[in-house]
Amino acid sequence: MTIIDILPTRARLSRMGITTTVSCVLCTDSNESRSHLFDNCSTATSLWKAILTLNHLSKLHMSWDEMLSWASSSWKGKSLLTSILKIAWCSFIYTIWEERNRRIFQGRARTIEELLSSIKDIVGAQLSNRDLNRMDHVNSLLCNNWGIG
């Protein structure tokens, strides 16, 4: 069981009779469920795409399961790119969930750019003291894109 299996998505709450509305608060279409939120929510998808772009990666749309299998087969070693992907992925999940709750409980919404910038802050803060070979072309591009000081 992963954290995603226990998240109280609104579809799940609705089945228990807790909420009345089930459209996704992030993109306002589709019913919110675990698979919608992380597989085909347009807001989540655009945000993840923006993260990949900062890493100079582009990927066809991946389902949650495809994403996990890409991560476990490719995110190995200690390269800066791998570290960024791992931190960004965790921050992405956290940020999507936080944003969903903020919209539901506080009625406040941030744009995708604002969400991306909060993810960049987390990545930048976690990697700012790391020893890096900044002469490396890829590393220097990544530091620049992510604001790693």
Ligand SMILES: [Zn+2]
């Ligand atoms: Zn959505």
